Amino acid sequence: MGDVFVLIEHRQGELRDINWEMLNMASQVASDFEGEVVSVLLGSGVDDFADKLSGACSKVLYVDDPKLENFNADMYQKVLSSLIDEHKPTIVMVGHTASGVDLAPALAVEKDLPYLTDLIELRNEGGKPVAVRQYYQGKVNAEFSFADADTYLFTIREAAFEPIEPAQKGSVEKVESPVKEEIDYRKFVEYVEAEIGEVDITQSDMLIGIGRGVKEDKNMPMMEELAQLFSADLCGSRAAVDSGWLPHDRQVGTSGKSVKPKLYFAVGISGAFQHLAGIKGAKTIVAINKDANAPIFAEADYGVVDDLFKVVPKLVEELKEG
Amino acid sequence: MKTFVAIKYVPDTSEAEINLDSTGMGVDTSRFSFDINEADNYAVEEAVQIKENHGGSVSVVSIGPQDSEVTIRMALAKGGDNAIRIEDSRIFEHDPLAVAKVLASSIKDQECDLVMTGCMANDDGNMSVGVALAEELGVPHAAMVKQVEVLDGKVRAHRELEGGLMEVVELTLPAVLTIQTGINEPRYAPIKGIRQAKKKELKVMSLDDLGLPADQVDESASKIKLNQMYIPEVEAKAEFIEGEDAEEKAVKLAEVLKKGGLV
Numbered sequence A: 001m002g003d004v005f006v007l008i009e010h011r012q013g014e015l016r017d018i019n020w021e022m023l024n025m026a027s028q029v030a031s032d033f034e035g036e037v038v039s040v041l042l043g044s045g046v047d048d049f050a051d052k053l054s055g056a057c058s059k060v061l062y063v064d065d066p067k068l069e070n071f072n073a074d075m076y077q078k079v080l081s082s083l084i085d086e087h088k089p090t091i092v093m094v095g096h097t098a099s100g101v102d103l104a105p106a107l108a109v110e111k112d113l114p115y116l117t118d119l120i121e122l123r124n125e126g127g128k129p130v131a132v133r134q135y136y137q138g139k140v141n142a143e144f145s146f147a148d149a150d151t152y153l154f155t156i157r158e159a160a161f162e163p164i165e166p167a168q169k170g171s172v173e174k175v176e177s178p179v180k181e182e183i184d185y186r187k188f189v190e191y192v193e194a195e196i197g198e199v200d201i202t203q204s205d206m207l208i209g210i211g212r213g214v215k216e217d218k219n220m221p222m223m224e225e226l227a228q229l230f231s232a233d234l235c236g237s238r239a240a241v242d243s244g245w246l247p248h249d250r251q252v253g254t255s256g257k258s259v260k261p262k263l264y265f266a267v268g269i270s271g272a273f274q275h276l277a278g279i280k281g282a283k284t285i286v287a288i289n290k291d292a293n294a295p296i297f298a299e300a301d302y303g304v305v306d307d308l309f310k311v312v313p314k315l316v317e318e319l320k321e322g
Numbered sequence B: 001m002k003t004f005v006a007i008k009y010v011p012d013t014s015e016a017e018i019n020l021d022s023t024g025m026g027v028d029t030s031r032f033s034f035d036i037n038e039a040d041n042y043a044v045e046e047a048v049q050i051k052e053n054h055g056g057s058v059s060v061v062s063i064g065p066q067d068s069e070v071t072i073r074m075a076l077a078k079g080g081d082n083a084i085r086i087e088d089s090r091i092f093e094h095d096p097l098a099v100a101k102v103l104a105s106s107i108k109d110q111e112c113d114l115v116m117t118g119c120m121a122n123d124d125g126n127m128s129v130g131v132a133l134a135e136e137l138g139v140p141h142a143a144m145v146k147q148v149e150v151l152d153g154k155v156r157a158h159r160e161l162e163g164g165l166m167e168v169v170e171l172t173l174p175a176v177l178t179i180q181t182g183i184n185e186p187r188y189a190p191i192k193g194i195r196q197a198k199k200k201e202l203k204v205m206s207l208d209d210l211g212l213p214a215d216q217v218d219e220s221a222s223k224i225k226l227n228q229m230y231i232p233e234v235e236a237k238a239e240f241i242e243g244e245d246a247e248e249k250a251v252k253l254a255e256v257l258k259k260g261g262l263v
Helices: A020-030 A045-054 A075-087 A099-113 A217-229 A238-242 A308-320 B040-056 B067-076 B096-107 B130-138 B191-195 B246-259
Strands: A006-009 A037-043 A059-064 A090-093 A115-119 A121-125 A126-136 A141-145 A154-157 A171-175 A188-191 A208-209 A233-236 A263-267 A286-288 A302-305 B002-007 B008-011 B035-038 B058-063 B080-086 B114-118 B141-152 B156-162 B167-171 B175-179 B200-204 B224-230
Touching: A006 A075, A006 A141, A006 A171, A020 A045, A020 A121, A037 A045, A037 A090, A045 A059, A045 A171, A045 A188, A059 A075, A075 A099, A075 B141, A090 A099, A090 B067, A099 A115, A099 B096, A099 B130, A099 B141, A115 B096, A141 A238, A141 A286, A141 B080, A154 A208, A171 B191, A208 A217, A208 B067, A217 A233, A217 A308, A217 B141, A233 A238, A286 A308, A286 B080, A286 B175, A302 B246, A308 B246, B002 B040, B002 B130, B008 B067, B035 B040, B035 B067, B040 B114, B040 B175, B058 B067, B067 B130, B067 B191, B067 B200, B080 B096, B096 B130, B130 B141, B130 B175, B156 B175
Parallel strands: A006 A037, A006 A090, A037 A059, A059 A171, A090 A154, A115 A154, A208 A233, A208 A263, A263 A286, A286 A302, B002 B058, B002 B114, B058 B080, B080 B200, B114 B175, B141 B175
Antiparallel strands: A121 A126, A126 A141, A141 B224, A188 B167, B008 B035, B141 B156, B156 B167
């Protein structure tokens, strides 16, 4: 047939944004493969999700089972494996997300599927998939083709595609889980919410975002002075938080916060896609980075290519003079 | 607790421009310094801390060239007990499933309670080797782990999800954990440790030594085929602020910010 399966992600009663992005990508690809887009929804009592999704695909395959209430990579793997055997989709799309990367590699090994991760492009060439992914944090692209197979498994980059506008009325097929047994070797225990810090950067109007380029703890006073001049809050990339320069609740990006300030001033941030996904809502982005090819400049409105340790002190001096 | 840590030797390209090599199928890494992959460094630290708190041993395993032995020795200096370095040019390293198969073959016949590796390699960003390795070994796994609690015959892992949320899961041992950066504070190797590391066992193995037929993990065995690499055009949306030197650019940037009412 040539159907494209999209594994739906949901958590704590919410459908995640990646679903609509994958459905958009899938709808572009499915017609090339003469197939239909099928949302694969694994959950318990989530008929409302099924209904919502049906507006954005041909069919929702909804496996309703109490064992699927919370994500469990092993349970998902068993169910998906069985659905792949039964329906033989040409392409299975999984988000390149915390859930997706916990699941897809094991499924690929189990089913011996052609498997490529973190796709930013997928097209049909002569009836076969050709895909593009990136190396070195977005600095190099690599194009892959695949051995012939009935089913290909891909993980899809978050925020790389526009969300689909729901515009159709697909069907919903509710089925029982093909997996009857419990899984005793991996158990979901609980979710733990992030601690709330003293500043909520999602509400900040002015943000100075710092990254690996800041290099050392001893350079932080310079960043703090800059922040003061803008009446801005400091936030940063994963590298800045891992280095202990900032508390965890100041991390911007997929694993941290999404921000929407008037000004996002990125200092020494190269712009890994995980970070860029978190600043899409910023009105104006200014970036200083040594590397003119840094991905941050694809998102920034104004860019300075130079050594931040020369630019920032002079900028501070200028701004102080008014 | 007998722990294996899989580490990767990667170039530091974080602040550099990248060029392709003459084949167009790889990157010219000759100008870069190489070191342990960032997330793997946290995995080593976590393994050493578990050994310190619960006893046992830490074995380091890595696929890499001879130059990577400095990095492997550094992991031994921090508390690793022994190491295996696998070198075989036939391994198709673009395919994370091939890499996982090689690593699995070096671990599977040994006594092992826990395997840890970084959740992502900074060069290829596949985020797949650890979870594929678990499937190869037939043991449970958890990806992107930012806290580990060792229990009796089990491990409790806090997985980092989006938006700062954690998912706590319990796995029976043996298990594989892929470690997220920031889980701990990786130590510097002590001088004494560096001295001791020189005497620790570091075995070098080929696919033949591992008893793994090359045609299971080479390019012909892989179901993915690299067609080409290319440098993406950064559609620089940014208006670049030009100037003779950094100071001039700073002055102009200040003007732009003031004019835009952004300061």
